[in-house]
Amino acid sequence: MAYQVIIPAAGQGKRMGAGYNKLLLKLGGIPILIHTLKVFENDRECKGIILSISPTDEVPFRKLISDYQIKKVTSIVYGGKERQDSVYNGLKVAEPEGIILVHDAARPFIRTELIHRSVRAAEEHGAAIVAVPVKDTIKKVEDHVVSETIERSGLWAVQTPQAFRVSLLRRAFQKAVQDRFTGTDDASLVERLNWPVAIVEGDYDNIKLTTSEDMYFAEAILKKKQANSR
DSSP states (O other), X not given: OOEEEEEEEOOOXXXXXXXXXXXXXXXXXXXXXXXXXXXXXXXXXEEEEEEEEOGGGHHHHHHHHHHTTOOOEEEEEEOOSSHHHHHHHHHTTSOSSSEEEEOOTTOTTOOHHHHHHHHHHHHHHSXXXXXXXXXXXXXXXXXXXXXXXXXXXXXXXXXXXXXXXXXXXXXXXXXXXXXXXXXXXXXXXXXXXXXXXXXXXXXXXXXXXXXHHHHHHHHHHHHHHHHHTO
């Protein structure tokens, strides 16, 4: 069940309003990036982390990796203009066989058990994504007027990790490059091959830290995790 993981971390995180890469913000005294990396560092099934970064963040990121003794970062590559470019640059240096995950650097609360379920699903189906059922009522709005209320029973909010056979993901990215297609996530590229993508039910705590308000929720989740581990 061994796997590799690509962690795109090249985004500027402007919506966080920190004035620098949000992954350097501290959560419980530890940078967000390190929280995320430690999950994979401590998973014996993870055989390598590929980190895709902005050149401007290379010095602080390498220092954090050294300071916190993260040993499983096998490659650091530069990201591109879009997140998709950053993932593709990581994919180019990945081992050619097996299962590869793509996980948002700003999702520090991913559980190892959920990672393993994703890997197993990818081994069986070729592609799998973590997602949770939508809880809120969803309405389609045009010019501030409701045009439709969407039936939510079949709607899922997609998270990461997303897991794939390496060969399949490479084929999907190559076709996207050929077609000059930019998808909303990595699975959307695989879907264009008419390949079925399995759903692994996720965890509502597996939030992506995007805005400053998310940090309040993150602190609460961290406290809950610490209390449960005692």
